[in-house]
Amino acid sequence: MINKSEANTSRNHPLNFVVGAYIQPILVAYLQQGGRLSPLADAAAVNDLWMINPPETIAVEDYFRLFLSASELLKDPLLGIKAGQSAGLENFDVLGEALTNLRTKSLTLGHALHQMMTLERLVHRLGTSRIESGGGNIRLIWRAHFQQHKAARLVCESVIAGIIHLAEQLTGRLIPVMEVCFVHARPADYHEAEYQQGFRAQCRFSQSHNSIMFAADVLAWPLKNIARPSVADSTAGQVVEQVKNHVGKNLLNSPKLPQIAAILGQSERSLQRQLKQQGTSYQQLLADVRLHHAQDYLQYSNLSILQISQLLGFREQSSFNHFFLRGSGLSPKKWQEVNRAGAGSN
Template sequence: MTTLADHYYTSCLDYLETLGLDSQSVLSAIHFSEYANKQAQQLAPRISLSSYNALLDHAQQTLNEPLFGFKLGQQIRAADFGVLGYLIESSNNLASAISSLLIYDRLVADIGKAEFEQQEGIAIIRWLPDASCSSQAILRNMTAWVSVIRQLLNPQLSPSSIFFTESWPDNEIKRLAKWFNCPIKINAQYNQITFPSSYLALPFKTDNAAINLALKQVSAQQLSGFKSQQRLAEKISHLLMAKNDLDDCNLIRTASALNMTVRTVQRQLKQQDTSFVCLLENERKRRLQGYLGKYPLGIVALKLGFNDQSSFNRAFKRWYGCSPLYYLKYKSIKT
C-alpha cells in the first residue's frame, strides 16, 4: 500500500489556505472522500498516494506554479512529520537524525524508500519513490529534507549537489539552484542529495537525549502497529495486481484465497479504514491508465471486471467527473 499520514496530507491543505484556496473546495475538486469513518480507526488515518498526487497536481495547475512541490517543501514544519519530526528535532546531530529517518520514514509516507551511503568524504541521501509518485511529490520530499536540516543547523547550510530524475526548463532549474545554493542535476538515475560527510557530526540546537529515547519507543510502537495494520490490505492488493484481468473478482473468492472468512476480512479492512471495494477500485484505476485509448471501451470494461460498459461509465464518471469519451478527447489521466 502506498499511503501517507493524514497530518502530512493536511499540511498541504494548510499551506493552500494561506494562499487563499479553501480546503473543502480543493478536496471537492479532486473528488476526495477518504476522511469518512476516521473515528473508527485504531491508528492515525492514512491517505492514498493517488489522492496525494491529485492534490499536488491540482494545486500546481490552479496556482500555475510548475514547482509547487518545491514551494510546499520550503514550508515544512516538524509537526508535518508527526512523531518522526520531533524525533529528528531531538537528535544530537545529523547522523542520528538520518538514522531515525531511515528506520521510521514510512510512518510519514509509505511512498518511497530512503537510502544513505558515504563515499570519500561525501555523504549521499537518496530517495527511491514509488513509480506512481508525481514530480511534485518528489520535489516536496527533497526540498523538505534540506529545509528541515537548515532549520536545525544553519539557514545558510547548502548541499554539494541535488540530483533529480525529473527534468525542468532552465529558468526553473535556476530557481531551484538559487534556493538550494548548489548545482542541480536533472534526468539523473536517482533523486539524491550529496553533502560533505563533515555535516554529519554538526550538533543540533534542539538536542534532547531523554525526549529522543522516549520518542524512539513511541515510533517503534507505531511502526509495529502500522506494519500489522497494512499487512492484509497489502496482501489483497498484491493478489489483485497478480490477476490477468479482474473478471469474477469478488470478496468471497479473495477471502477463500487467503483462507479467511469474509467477515474476518471485512473486519480487518475496516480497522484499516478501507474495504475490498476500495482496494478493487484502486486496482481498476491503476490498470485503467494502461487500457484507456489502447482498447475499445467495451473491452476496457470487461478487463476491469465490470458487468457491462454502462457500469464502467458510471464508475468512470464518479472517478473523474466526466464520461470516458469526454476524458479521452479533452483530458489525460493524472491519478
C-alpha cells in the same frame, strides 16, 4: 489527473499510505499563494473538513490527487518545492517526535538522518532513503516508489526540499548543499534561478537517482534545541536567538527590523531595547548570521561566490566581498582557498 491503472495500483495495495498530517505542507504552500480551500476540495474530490482534519492515514492515490489539483489550480509547477519548504517536524508524526527528542541529547545531524531512514516507513510509503559516502562527501538517495506517476515531479521535489528544510530546523543553520539530483527530466518550464533559490544548490535532471549531496563534515553538525518559548517565559537572551533564527530563514530577502519584529509579535522599539540589553543590535545580528552562513557555503557548497552573495541577500558581489573582508579579514575567495585546503588536510 490520475489514470485508472495508477489509481488501481494504489487502491489494490492498502499499505500504500501517507500520514494525514503530510498534506499540511501542501495546503500551507497553496494558501500562501492565494489558493482557496473549496475549489481545491472539489478538484481533489474531498470535502473541506477532510483537508482541515484529515484521517490518521490517507491513500497515496488521494495524496497525489490533492497535490496535482493544488498545482493545477495555482498553475504553479514548483508547488512541490514550496510544499517541502513549508514542512515542519509536526508533519512527520512519529518521526517528528523522535527527531525532536534527539535535539535534547546533544546528538548530530548524522544521527537525525539515520533516525529518519529507520522510521521513514511509519510516515509514508512514497519511497525509501539510504546514505552513500565517498570522497569526503555524503549522498542521501531517495528512491521513489511511484517514479513514473504524473505526480512524481511534485512529490520528489517536495521530499528533497523537505529533507533539506528539516535538517535546517534541526541544526538551526542553513545546509550548504553541494548538488541535488532528480530522476525526472529537466522540466520544460525550468528556470535555473528558481531552482537555485529553492534548493540553494546546483540541480541535475535525468539522473539515476533522486539525491542530495553535501560534505561529510556537515553530518557532524550538532542538533540545536530550538523549542519556542512561551511569551511569558521569553527573555532578552531568547529573543536574540529567535532573531538569528528568523534572519537566517529570510536572508535571501534581506530581512529588515520591522519584518522580524512583526514575526516575533513585537514593536520595533521593544525589540531594539531587548537587543541593546544584550549588548547587541539588529544590524550586528544580521551581519553575524550572514558571515556565519557565508563561511558555511564557501567551505561546503559548490555554488559560485556570486551565487552565494545572492542567496545571502546582496544585490552585488562587490558589496558581499567588502562585507566578508571586513568581517573575516580575508576576501571570500582567499578564505575559501585556505579553509578548503585546511579541511582536506585533516
